[in-house]
Structures are given as structure tokens and as C-alpha cells.
Amino acid sequence: MTFYYFKLQTPRMKVALFIPCYIDQFYPQAAIATLQLLEKLGVQAHFPAQQTCCGQPLANSGCERDALPIYKHFVETFSDYDYVVAPSGSCVYHVRKHFDKLDQTADVQHVRGAAYDLIDFISTVLKVESLPGAFPHKVGLHLSCHGQRGLHQANESEMTPVRDGQLSRLLRSLEGIELTNLNRNDECCGFGGTFCVSEAGISARMGQDRVADHVLNGTEVLTGSDMSCLMHLEGIVRRVKLPIRVMHAAEILNGVVS
């Protein structure tokens, strides 16, 4: 497969990069990988500098009203773009599902429909299902609830025993990769936004249990398409000094595609 195919296509689509606040501040490498990966797939994404956040932390805490100015700022920032791509399914889910609180102007409706999780964008808009490259490691895929159950990016164990999804397909296409077969394929990691501090005990225990499943089944690299879950899991991995590397899927994919 060659990527010139994409580069030869003409009519332009304007793609904005939405880098959620915590990724911007703490995980710039995941954001850079997202930008570069899109570039390699023939998409020159633009990062509108006035962007901040989707407002989810406030709304999930019961302060939706205080989040409304953030929602409006988000819509103003991105309304001129055909697609708004973010390396975090949770934020995208929030824009799509909970921006219903705004007056549904044409701009609001457009932005809600234009918001895409990176992996969803690659799979359903760019229609890329496999990538050339090798990643000879045992990789544990953490399915994030908002991407999986919210945006339907992967099958759910509540519905079917078939374990399949957009990111697992992309990862499986890499040479030499082995995906970890987890005991619980899609249990929540326990991050949950402000839940991680307001219910810190349960949150930590859930994360420890998720990490233990990866350790038990031999994960070397822990990945996913939602940096927030990974931030939480990485915090646990580093606290107990486990030999597991935590990387956003964009970092893996960008690293292997030349």
C-alpha cells in the first residue's frame, strides 16, 4: 500500500487538529505524532491556536452551565473546518453527545458532526484499514469506554464475543506485532475524569486491576486511542515501576510508517 494514493487526490478538505488540554500540556509527543501521522496519510491538519478544551471535566462534575462558554469557544474555533480530529475519543464523544446543550445553530451542528477521534477518522473517513510497517512487540490495547461504547469504535463484550475494532485492525496490520489477549477485554480503567480524584480509591483500584490483567498476559507496550485513560494507567505503571511502556496509538503508528 502506498500513501501517494491519498496525496494525489485533489479537492481539499480542511482538517483541524484538536489537542485536548491535558495532551497539550503533558503529552505533546502524542499530539506531534497525531499531526505527523495525518501528514503521512496525506492530510495537512491545522492547529488553531485559540483552542482550549471541550469542557467535559466541568460537565461531568455537574457544572454544565459553567462549561457553556467553553463549548461556545470550541464551536467558534472549529466551525470553519470540515473535520476536527483529536487523539482522544472521550473529548470527541463529549462534543458529539453533550453539545446538545447549546442552541443548535448550523455551526454547532456542523462542529458536532465534524468531530472525529483520530482512529475513527483514519478508519472511516480515510478508509485506511492497514498500515505498512513493523512493530515487533507484544502490545496490550486498552479500549476506552467513550470510544468503544460511545463512538462504537470497537465491539462490546456486552453484545458479542467477537473482539474486533478499528484500532485493533490497524495494529494487527503491523508486521511482527502481537496483541495481548486480556482476561477482561473491555473493562473500564477507572479514570473517569474528575472521578479519578473524587473517588480516588476505586479509581486507583480499577486501574491497578487493569494493569494487572496486562502484566498477567504479557503486555510490553500498553496503548490505546484515548490519552486520558493512558495517563491514569501510566501513573500506576510508573508508581509500581513496571516494565511496561505506555504509548498513545498515534505514537506507535507514526513511528512505524515512514
Add this chain to the structure above:
Amino acid sequence: MNHALRADKFLLDADRTTWHDETLWFVREKRDRAVYAVPEFQDLRELASGIKNHTLSRLDMYLREFEAAAQANGVHVHWAADAAEHNAIILDIIRKEGATRIVKSKSMLTEECHLNPYLIKHGIEVVDTDLGERIIQFRDEPPSHIVLPAIHLKKEDVGDTFHTHLGTDKGESDPQRLTEAARQHLRGKFIAGQVAISGVNFAIAETGAVVVCTNEGNADLGVNLAAVHIACMGIEKIIPRLSDLGVFTRLLARSATGQPVTTYTSHFTKPAAGKQMHIVIVDNGRTQQLGRPDFRASLKCIRCGACMNTCPVYRRSGGHSYDFTVPGPIGAILSPNIDMKKHSSLPFASTLCGSCTDVCPVKIDIHTQLYKWRQVLGEANEIPASKKWGMKFMGRVLASTRVYGLGGQFARKALRLLPHGLTHAPSMNAWAVARELPEAPKQSFREWYAQQPAPAAQPAQPQIPA
């Protein structure tokens, strides 16, 4: 005390937490296998949801149809606006019968109304005949799960309880022997029972019959031996027709325990010759919930408990951490309707992972309702002040590009410069009790991006394949 504090108490015993989580996950997996084996399962959920939505939209009509049909069957129908009326009606029936010995099969409604302590206070002996219920009755504990009321107890705990109350050998923990001891004990109670109280799983408007689903047959034994049967039901238990029942019985046991159907599905339509049958129909806050458009769908619940078994928070915090008759995700959307202040932490006892919604056999949008309750609680000032003002501050920061950029720079710098012991002090940073903070990079993405050379010319963009 809020949910998080009660959960922390449960978590102190890490091994027991593991055991509790794994026990309920086992039930969830059993449910999965049962669901996968029915190809039309998702259609059944849709159908059940539709029937319940329809019924709730005409609840008054179906309740009156049910009452008329039941009365035509020779059943006494009583209406109770709240728990107090419900309890008083039952005591009145018992007194008229001159009874003092009551056998009761499982009923979450009577738990909700605190019927047992009420009857005991009035000199009535009431014996729970469901094995799990009997165990927790001995221990004077509320149920920790609506289907598996004693799921928080290990067989050794049951052995200790039975040693105290039934005289089994000290240290006896063989389930077979313990169950046999309970059987022998309950046999005497069944034979002596004068009035039998049961719950109701489904009430059929068309026929006036009530349907009770159990695995132990204790409802049947109690009702058939006693002279009087009192069935207690919430107004939401109605389904329109007998032909609708099959949809729900196919869903109920599969969702609850992974069984194809409960061992007993008993239809109680009319009293046997010389006996009495009463049905008490209870509101107790349900019409108020029906009047809340965002939350009315919670009344579709058929009390299978699947949302508890799947909930990663419930499995690790135990049912008692919810401090409400119905624990778990469904309890967290029912409880604020009853007492918003007391139960204000429950809608926050969730990561909003959505698994509850996806196992719900009647498709209640549980996680969406949790989110919406949070907004109601926020508006009603029922969230902690620190959270409220923190979020207000955050709202200001995140609505402004400049303030956000400066704030981020400052925070990252502080994290890099301050000593680890300070940034990770458990007393000040709940995150850091069990987790490291992310390493603060020198540059944010936006700072990096601003330094990149602007693309010389916008390259051709890919076309969306048709």
C-alpha cells in the same frame, strides 16, 4: 458520609475486594454466554423497552385495567401513596386475620418501605424465606444486591452466622450442609406461616394476575401454605398483556444470572377456595420520577441486577457503599429522586463507562441519566463546594486561550521545580496516592507547534472516498 468514603472502607480489605469483584464478574460472564446464545437478544431488548415505554405512557389506564381484572378474580386491591401507607395496609390485613407469624419471599419494595422493622415493632414475627435474605436478616443487614442479597458474604461468614442463629457446628462452611440447616429451619417457619407476603415481578393488566420469579420456590411454598397472600408491587410493574410476559421472562434471568429462565415462574391469579389474596400497589415516589422527563425511563427497570454485576465501581465498592435499598448504577439514578441531599454522591460513583446501559435488558440509558443527575445536583448546590468553585475557576481559564496558555506554563514549571514529595503528597493530591503524575514537559504542544515553519504551500488534500 459519601460513597467514596464508604467505598474506601470496603477497599481496605484488598483480598475481599478481589473476591467480590471476581464473584460478580463471574455472574457477568455467565450472563454474556447466555446472551450470545440468543441471536435475537438485542431485538428482545428493543421490544421490552418499547413495551415498557408504552406502558409508562398510559400507566393510569393499565393500572385501572389491572385493578378491575384482579377484583373480578376475587382479589383485594389496595393503593398506597407511600411506604407508611403500604406498611399500615399490610399490618391491618395481618391484624384482621389475627396473625402473628409471617413468611415473606424476596421483595425489594418491602425493603424500600422498611416493612420488616415496622411489623416487628408491632409484635409480628416476619421471616424472610429466601436463603440470602434469611442470612442477612439474621445479621441485621440490608441486602447488598437486589438479586443476590448476601453476595457480600463468604461461606465462612454464613457459617459463623448459622452457628450463632441455627446452632450449626462452629467453623462449618460447607455450602451443602449450611443450606440444609437453613432448609430445616425454614420448613418449620413455612408450616407455621399464617400470612405470606411476596413481591411481584410482573403484573398483567389484561388478566389481573401477578407473576413472581424465584429460584428457590419459597414464594410458592409460603403462599400455598398460608391462608392469606399479600403481593406488594410498585406501580411500574405493570405490563399490558399476558402475551408480553414472554419477552421479559426471556430477558430477566439471562440478564440476572445467565440462566435461561428462573426455576419458578409462578402466576398468582385468584385466591384458592377459603383463602384470601391481596395486592398492594405502591407509588412511593414513582409518580414523581414519572414526572421527570430525563429520568422517567428508570421506571422501566425489571430489577435484574445486571447493571450491578457489570459495574466496575459496584464490584469494587460493594452494595452497602450506596446506602440505598437498590445499589449500583440503577440505584444511583433512582435514589436522588427519593432524597437528593442524602444520595447526592451516588450519581458521581461512576466513570460513565456505559456498560450498565449496554447490559440493561430494557435499555435504560443509565449512564446518561447519571450524567443528567449530576447537572441537577450541580444546579441544586448539592455538590461539594471545592468542586463547584474549582469548576467555576476552570471554566474561566478554559474559555480564554491566553489564560489557559499561561496557566499551563505555570503549572508545568511548578511540577518540574517543586519536590516530588510535595507534588505527590497524598494529603493534598488524591491522584498521587496510588499514581505518579505525568512528567511535565518543558514545551506544550502549542509551544512546539508555534516554532514549526509554516507549511510553504498547503499540499493537496485527500478526497474523501465516495
